[in-house]
Amino acid sequence: MERIGFFLLLITTGLRSTKWHRLNSTCIQINDTRINRYKAIESCQEKGAGLYTFKNRAEILAFNPFLQTRNWLQVSAKKTVSGFKWSDGRNCCPANWWQTDHPKVGKDCVVLYQKNNDVRLYSVACTSEYPVLCSRSYDPTWRLVKYDEYSWLDLCGVAIMPNCDGRSCEEVCASHPDCNQFAKLSNLCINIKNDAPTDKCVVRMRPTVQLYERKFYCE
Structure with missing residues (x-):
């Protein structure tokens, strides 16, 4: 549908x-x-x-x-x-x-x-x-999300994805089927979703954490 x-x-x-x-x-x-x-x-x-x-x-x-x-x-x-x-x-x-x-x-x-x-x-x-x-x-392009574009306290990480085998956060996130946003926190990538009753928050987002979003362009 x-x-x-x-x-x-x-x-x-x-x-x-x-x-x-x-x-x-x-x-x-x-x-x-x-x-x-x-x-x-x-x-x-x-x-x-x-x-x-x-x-x-x-x-x-x-x-x-x-x-x-x-x-x-x-x-x-x-x-x-x-x-x-x-x-x-x-x-x-x-x-x-x-x-x-x-x-x-x-x-x-x-x-x-x-x-x-x-x-x-x-x-x-x-x-x-x-x-x-x-x-x-088409191929996705990652962009750093501006601080004022999101209500950071309303977001939480629902899956920690360690940087395995020297892969970048972008590569790790791209390997997850529903990961279109990720945050960089030390050496971890955190798959970001909107908070929901079924989510298990791993870490509450803070302004010092960098949030990236996958954007798709056809031009």
């Missing part, structure tokens, strides 16, 4: 062809210029990206409001000797993802199309021209 909500947020705020937007661990960009698949791949690659690959039907349906104004959207799936596949090698796609009577013989590339408030996959000729959805992964 959170993933779908983020899609809708991007759609309602507008996706520009020159602007990258964050979607979980992915950066996405819409190019409204209609080009064929070969040029689309080249265009995405020039930006260090590739055509977007959908993981599930919910992601496809989340594009419904966006497609009401654009109708078509080019994606990464393509026919191979063993059937339609996404660019990451996964099979594409379950029958209920396709429009009735699709895929068609001789139509080896795939686009999203919205009709009657439903979004389906259509097979098209790879030389046909459509808008493009590019995507790429």
Whole structure:
């Protein structure tokens, strides 16, 4: 549900062809210029990206409001000797993802199309021209949080992460799935979360402790 909500947020705020937007661990960009698949791949690659690959039907349906104004959207799936596949090698796609009577013989590339408030996959000729959805992964950047940006006394450490094997606090925190903030306290990294009844506070934060936050940039 959170993933779908983020899609809708991007759609309602507008996706520009020159602007990258964050979607979980992915950066996405819409190019409204209609080009064929070969040029689309080249265009995405020039930006260090590739055509977007959908993981599930919910992601496809989340594009419904966006497609009401654009109708078509080019994606990464393509026919191979063993059937339609996404660019990451996964099979594409379950029958209920396709429009009735699709895929068609001789139509080896795939686009999203919205009709009657439903979004389906259509097979098209790879030389046909459509808008493009590019995507790429991104790397986090750590920043030192300014003192007045947080209510320090309302925060507490919930997990002590020792600097093992000479790793930095950034590396230690990055290895924890839910660690987007950490504090440096002597030779320890402290995973920071908002205080909750289930939290077990390890140390109460003080202004002398440096708090870092992981920020994600797609530009």
